[in-house]
Amino acid sequence: MTTQILPLTRERPYGLYAICFGFFLVLLDTTALNVAAASMERDFATSLSGLQWVVNAYTIVFASLLLTAGAVGDRFGAKRLYQIGLALFTGASFLCALAPSVGVLTGLRMLQGVGAAVMLPASLALLSHAFPNLRDRSRAVAFWASIVSVGFAAGPALGGALTYAFGWRSIFLVNVPVGCIALLLVRGFVEETPIKQPRHIDWAGQAIAACVLSAVTFALIEAGRVGWTAPRILVALGVALVLAVTFALIERRSASPVLPPHLFANPSFSVCVAVAVVMGFGSYGTLFIESVRLQTEGHLSALAAGLMLVPFTLAPALTTRAIDRFNGDMHFRPRLIVGQVIAAAGAVAMAASVWLSGYSVVEVGLALLGISIGFVTPAMTAGVLASSPAETSGVASGILNAGRQVGASIGVALMGTLVQSLGSRGLFTSFAMVLGFTALMGVLTTRAIPVLRSEI
Numbered sequence: 001m002t003t004q005i006l007p008l009t010r011e012r013p014y015g016l017y018a019i020c021f022g023f024f025l026v027l028l029d030t031t032a033l034n035v036a037a038a039s040m041e042r043d044f045a046t047s048l049s050g051l052q053w054v055v056n057a058y059t060i061v062f063a064s065l066l067l068t069a070g071a072v073g074d075r076f077g078a079k080r081l082y083q084i085g086l087a088l089f090t091g092a093s094f095l096c097a098l099a100p101s102v103g104v105l106t107g108l109r110m111l112q113g114v115g116a117a118v119m120l121p122a123s124l125a126l127l128s129h130a131f132p133n134l135r136d137r138s139r140a141v142a143f144w145a146s147i148v149s150v151g152f153a154a155g156p157a158l159g160g161a162l163t164y165a166f167g168w169r170s171i172f173l174v175n176v177p178v179g180c181i182a183l184l185l186v187r188g189f190v191e192e193t194p195i196k197q198p199r200h201i202d203w204a205g206q207a208i209a210a211c212v213l214s215a216v217t218f219a220l221i222e223a224g225r226v227g228w229t230a231p232r233i234l235v236a237l238g239v240a241l242v243l244a245v246t247f248a249l250i251e252r253r254s255a256s257p258v259l260p261p262h263l264f265a266n267p268s269f270s271v272c273v274a275v276a277v278v279m280g281f282g283s284y285g286t287l288f289i290e291s292v293r294l295q296t297e298g299h300l301s302a303l304a305a306g307l308m309l310v311p312f313t314l315a316p317a318l319t320t321r322a323i324d325r326f327n328g329d330m331h332f333r334p335r336l337i338v339g340q341v342i343a344a345a346g347a348v349a350m351a352a353s354v355w356l357s358g359y360s361v362v363e364v365g366l367a368l369l370g371i372s373i374g375f376v377t378p379a380m381t382a383g384v385l386a387s388s389p390a391e392t393s394g395v396a397s398g399i400l401n402a403g404r405q406v407g408a409s410i411g412v413a414l415m416g417t418l419v420q421s422l423g424s425r426g427l428f429t430s431f432a433m434v435l436g437f438t439a440l441m442g443v444l445t446t447r448a449i450p451v452l453r454s455e456i
Contacts, residue, residue: 027151043167051292055412086186093172149320159302202254271449280404293419319374341442350365
C-alpha cells in the first residue's frame, strides 16, 4: 500500500525527497564528470575527442528523448516511468564505474541519458499530481528546483574531491546508493498518476531528430581530429542536411509532430527556445573546456579545478534566490535582457583570460556567466509557459529542455574541437562565439518579445 506524499509543512515528505534526489543525481553527474575529464584522458590514453564523446553521448540521447518522454509518461504512468528511468540511470552508473575502455564508457553514458530523459518530465508530473493544492505545489516545485541547483553547484567540487581521493570512477559509484534509496522511497511513498488518453507519438520524427543531432555532433567532434575537409566530415554534414530536410517534411504531415509548428509561430516561444540553445552552448561548452584547461595548462589537481569552477555553478542558485526575494514579480523579458548583458560581459572576461596570466579574470568571467544563468533560466521557462497553451505545457517544457541539451552537445563538440585544433586561439574563438550568439539573442529578445506596460 502506497502512502501519499505530504506537503513540506507536514510530516514525512519522503516522496518529495525521492523525486528530487533522483534528478539531483542527473545534475550532479553532469557537472562532476567534466572535472574528471583530464583524469579519464590519462587512464584511457585517449584524445580530447574521446572525452567529448563521453560527455555528448549522454546529452545527445537526453536531448532527443526529452521530446517524447512526456507523452510516454502520460501513456504508461509517471511513477512507472520515473522508476524505470531512475533504475536505468543507477544501473548504468554502476557499469560506468567498471568501464574498461572509453568506447564502453561512451555506450553506457548513452544508457544514462535514456534514464535521465525519462526521469525529468516524469518528476514534474509526479509533483503536480502529489500536490493538487496550488500553494503546496509551488513550494514543492521550488524545493525541486533548489535541489537541482544544489546538484549543479556541488558537481565540480564534489567531482574534484572524489577524483582526487578515489579516482574518476567514484563519481559514478556514488550514484548507486543514493539511487537505490530514492527507488525505495518512490515505491513506498509516491502515488501513480492517472493514465491519460494516449497521445500519438511521432516515432519517425523522433528517430530522425536524434540522427540529425548525432550526425552534426560527429562532424564537429571528429573535425578536430581529422580536419574540417576530411571525407567523413563532409559526408556526416551532408547526411545531417538530408535528414533535417526529411524531418521537416515528416513534421509537416504528422498529426502529432515532435516540434508543433503552432508553438513556434509565437515569437516569444521561439526566442526563449533559441535562448535555451545558446545558454546550453555557452554554459556546458565553457564548463568542459575550462575543466580541461585548468588541469592541463594550469596543472591544477582535479580538486583544485573543481573548486575553481564553483563560482560558475553556485552563482545561478544564489542569483535566482536573490531575484525571487527582492523582485520576484519581474517579467521574463527584462530578466532575459539583463541576463544576456551579464553573459556578454562574462564572455568578454573569459576571452580576455586567454591572454592574461593568473586566475582572477577567469573567476570573474565564470562568476558573471553563472549569474547570467540565474537570470535567464527561470525567465526563459516562464516565457515558454506564458507563450504556449496550457494543454501543451508539457510538450513546450520538453522542447525547452531539449533545446538546452542540444546547445550543450554542440557547445562541447565545437568548443572542444576548436581548442584541440587551434589551442589558445581556439579557446579565444570559443568565447568570442559565446559573445556573438549572446549578443544576437539580446537583439532578438528586445525586438521579438513584446514590452509590457509595467516595463515602460
